[in-house]
Amino acid sequence: MSTIDVAGRSRIRWGAPFTYLVALIIAAICLGPxxxxxxxxxxxxxxxxxxxxxxxxxxxLDNYKLVLTNSGFWTQVRNSVIVxxxxxxxxxxxxxxxxxxxxxxxxxxxxxxxxxxxxxxFFPLTVAILPLFILIRDINLQGSLLGVALPxxxxxxxxxxxxxxxxxxxxxxxxxxxxxxxxxTRLGYFWRIVLPLSRPGLVTVGVLAxxxxxxxxxxxxLILGNSPTTQTLPxxxxxxxxxYTANTAAILAFTSLAMIPALVFFLLAERQIVNGLTGAVKG
Amino acid sequence: MSGVAGxxxxxxxxxxxxxTDAAPVxxxxxxxxxxxxxxxxxxxxxxxxxxxxxxxxxxxLVAPALVLFLIFVVWPIVQAARYxxxxxxxxxxMTNFIGLDNYKEVLGDTVFRNALGxxxxxxxLSLLIQLPLGLGIAxxxxxxxxxxxxLRLIIFVPxxxxxxxxxxxxxxxxxxxxxxxxxxEAFHLTGIRQLWLAEPKIVLYTMFGVLTWxxxxxxxILFLAGLQSVPIELSEAAxxxxxxxxxxxxxxxxxLLGPTIRIWAFLSMIGSLQLFDMVWVMxxxxxxxSTETMVTYMISVGFDRNRLGYGTxxxxxxxxxxxxxxxxxxxxxxxxxxxxxxxxxxx
Numbered sequence: 329m330s331t332i333d334v335a336g337r338s339r340i341r342w343g344a345p346f347t348y349l350v351a352l353i354i355a356a357i358c359l360g361p362x363x364x365x366x367x368x369x370x371x372x373x374x375x376x377x378x379x380x381x382x383x384x385x386x387x388x389l390d391n392y393k394l395v396l397t398n399s400g401f402w403t404q405v406r407n408s409v410i411v412x413x414x415x416x417x418x419x420x421x422x423x424x425x426x427x428x429x430x431x432x433x434x435x436x437x438x439x440x441x442x443x444x445x446x447x448x449x450f451f452p453l454t455v456a457i458l459p460l461f462i463l464i465r466d467i468n469l470q471g472s473l474l475g476v477a478l479p480x481x482x483x484x485x486x487x488x489x490x491x492x493x494x495x496x497x498x499x500x501x502x503x504x505x506x507x508x509x510x511x512x513t514r515l516g517y518f519w520r521i522v523l524p525l526s527r528p529g530l531v532t533v534g535v536l537a538x539x540x541x542x543x544x545x546x547x548x549x550l551i552l553g554n555s556p557t558t559q560t561l562p563x564x565x566x567x568x569x570x571x572y573t574a575n576t577a578a579i580l581a582f583t584s585l586a587m588i589p590a591l592v593f594f595l596l597a598e599r600q601i602v603n604g605l606t607g608a609v610k611g
Numbered sequence: 612m613s614g615v616a617g618x619x620x621x622x623x624x625x626x627x628x629x630x631t632d633a634a635p636v637x638x639x640x641x642x643x644x645x646x647x648x649x650x651x652x653x654x655x656x657x658x659x660x661x662x663x664x665x666x667x668x669x670x671x672l673v674a675p676a677l678v679l680f681l682i683f684v685v686w687p688i689v690q691a692a693r694y695x696x697x698x699x700x701x702x703x704x705m706t707n708f709i710g711l712d713n714y715k716e717v718l719g720d721t722v723f724r725n726a727l728g729x730x731x732x733x734x735x736l737s738l739l740i741q742l743p744l745g746l747g748i749a750x751x752x753x754x755x756x757x758x759x760x761x762l763r764l765i766i767f768v769p770x771x772x773x774x775x776x777x778x779x780x781x782x783x784x785x786x787x788x789x790x791x792x793x794x795x796e797a798f799h800l801t802g803i804r805q806l807w808l809a810e811p812k813i814v815l816y817t818m819f820g821v822l823t824w825x826x827x828x829x830x831x832i833l834f835l836a837g838l839q840s841v842p843i844e845l846s847e848a849a850x851x852x853x854x855x856x857x858x859x860x861x862x863x864x865x866x867l868l869g870p871t872i873r874i875w876a877f878l879s880m881i882g883s884l885q886l887f888d889m890v891w892v893m894x895x896x897x898x899x900x901s902t903e904t905m906v907t908y909m910i911s912v913g914f915d916r917n918r919l920g921y922g923t924x925x926x927x928x929x930x931x932x933x934x935x936x937x938x939x940x941x942x943x944x945x946x947x948x949x950x951x952x953x954x955x956x957x958x
Contacts, residue, residue, distance in 0.1 A: 339903045344756070347691070347751050347752070347754065347756060348747065348756070348757075349750065349761055350751055350752075351751075351758070353757070354748060354762075354765075354766060355766075356760060357766050358766055358768055358769055358824075358828065359765055359775070361769075361777070361780050361781065361784060361824070362768060362769075362772070364790060365780045365781070368783075375877065379793070380786075380788065380789050380790040380792070381793040381794050381797070389921075403732045411836065417884075418679065421675075422675040422679060423676060424674040425671075425673070425676060426672060426673050426675075426676035426677070428672060429668075429669050429672035430741040433665065433668070433669050435665075435666075436670055440881070441673070441677075445676075445680065447838065448680065448684050449685065450934060450937070451688055451930070452885060452933075454885050454887065454906055454926070454929070455688070455691065455926045455927070455929060455930040456687035456688050456926070457909075457910075457926070458686070458693055458694070458913045458914065458919055458922050458926060459687035459688070459690035459691045459694060459923060459925050460683065460687040461856070461914070461956065462690070462694075462701060462919070463682075463683075463686065463687055463690070472634075473682040474692040478682075478683055479681065479683040479684075481679060481683075482679045482680055482683035482684045483680070483683070484678055484682075485676055485679065485686060489676070489687045497717070514665070514668055515668055516670075539745075539771070543771070543773035543774060543775075544773075545773070545774065545775045545887075545888040545891075545892075546887055546888065546906075546910075549891075550910075550914060557738075561773075561776075562773045562774075562776060565773075565775055565776050565779055566775050566779065566892050568777075569782070569892075571781045573779075576783055579783065580780070580781065580783065583776050583779050585782050586773075586776050587772050587776055589656060590771050590772060590773065591768065594764075594767070594768075594771040598764060598767070601771075602763075602832055602836070605689065605829070605832070605833070606833055606836040606837075
């Protein structure tokens with residue numbers, strides 16, 4: 329029946345049912361582990377040991393209660409929010425300022441400066457991680473959320489500028505001329521015209537930086553260490569799972585809850601994330 | 612001010628060509644424009660203040676990004692090159708200069724070489740398995756169907772979850788006599804049951820399986836986006852000419868998807884070389900170093916064992932390998948796309 333609706337004609341194509349079957353299998357594989365974790369959180373470790381792939385019987389809320397009343401979890405959520413917030417603000421604000429200077433102004437060395445930022449693309453954070461650790465230690469930011477957010481923002485700058493510069497360049501020159509005639513200064517034009525018009529671009533780079541920061545592990549691991557009060561959520565999840573090795577159900581409850589913010593954010597910003605990723609890839 | 616000076620030197624260049632009358636012989640557009648500009652500014656007579664203002668604006672706009680970039684990107688990279696030449700534990704004064712000895716040790720170290728081998732295994736497996744799989748699924752789903760939007764969301768879910776969180780869940784799924792084994796049993800597939808995370812011969816492949824679960828969605832979404840730009844008329848025309856579905860895909864759609872595929876392969880390659888989070892959480896590089904990657908090796912020697920100098924040498928070797936592969940890929944594979952794009956633009 330669905331094949332008729334979909335194709336818009338009455339001929340039944342044999343490919344369609346097959347497509348739906350494959351789609352179903354893919355969906356099951358993608359969601360399986362997530363569903364397992366969520367359901368496992370409603371079971372007891374004893375239930376899980378007895379029937380690894382079973383359903384909750386009876387349903388228990390203790391694991392979720394344990395995690396939600398555990399102050400560590402909430403501290404880590406807060407830490408992740410702060411790190412992501414600072415990273416995104418810094419990279420979007422500084423990035424768009426630099427991108428505007430590199431596109432709206434004519435000056436000697438502009439392309440050199442642009443290429444200097446561009447060069448950063450070749451150096452992933454991983455390559456500089458050990459000297460970065462020493463630097464953060466020497467400027468007393470070890471164990472501080474700023475020590476994670478600032479390097480993350482710095483390493484996200486190149487891709488931000490690369491995405492934003494063409495965006496700003498595409499704004500028509502007439503717009504600037506008109507603003508100037510109306511007595512707008514260059515910076516006034518940037519603030520009142522450029523920023524509002526480039527909002528889609530800003531959202532894209534912001535969302536990319538957010539996802540990167542929210543899921544980051546290596547840098548927080550080196551900078552924030554083992555203290556649960558300074559850890560971010562991915563770090564906290566890993567620590568929790570080694571700390572409560574024997575309590576499988578609690579680990580599953582923790583991971584389920586840790587997934588929620590990212591999944592909610594993804595549902596809200598799905599279009600921007602997908603467009604941002606595919607757009608950034610296609611250049 | 613510098614604008615005037617620049618114009619002056621341009622004029623000198625013109626003067627060399629023809630000292631008597633520069634303007635008519637000047638062929639270079641830039642010199643022409645510079646001359647015109649300097650003439651205009653001289654006529655205007657008060658370029659100075661606005662020029663300073665402009666510079667100040669540029670400085671204010673660029674400074675925050677530049678400072679952040681210099682401190683947290685450029686400085687550590689420069690330092691990495693320096694550290695790698697010392698035997699240093701990160702605490703004492705850095706006095707023990709040993710030249711290139713760290714590099715010699717890295718390249719001669721069997722643990723590092725094996726780690727490199729593991730990274731390359733992942734690179735090759737990704738191309739051999741994830742590419743056809745992702746492409747096949749994308750082609751299959753590239754049609755009007757019910758629940759397409761929901762399916763796209765679902766496919767992307769593993770990609771959105773943090774690698775660490777995915778690793779923790781899979782760690783539990785893959786326990787001996789855990790959920791995966793129970794599932795296999797339910798389907799009477801006990802024959803392929805394994806010690807997924809304990810048998811050194813297969814752990815790397817287990818890891819690849821989990822990575823595929825995590826990252827295949829990205830490939831599919833990317834390919835689906837690429838397929839949107841393949842005009843439907845082409846496949847319709849092919850269908851009219853009697854081409855089968857598969858022939859149409861193979862001869863028309865896939866070749867047109869070439870640039871997207873090549874970009875995906877590039878990203879996949881670079882990502883595979885920097886594999887860390889998932890391995891670190893699931894196996895810590897074990898058992899028996901059978902899943903050690905270049906980055907887990909770097910962290911375990913440089914951070915856990917405080918061999919900062921040696922660790923940064925590993926980082927630089929990793930960087931050189933990534934850069935080398937990126938440049939080769941750019942030169943031999945992506946170049947085609949650039950040339951095609953250029954000729955397309957000319958037409």
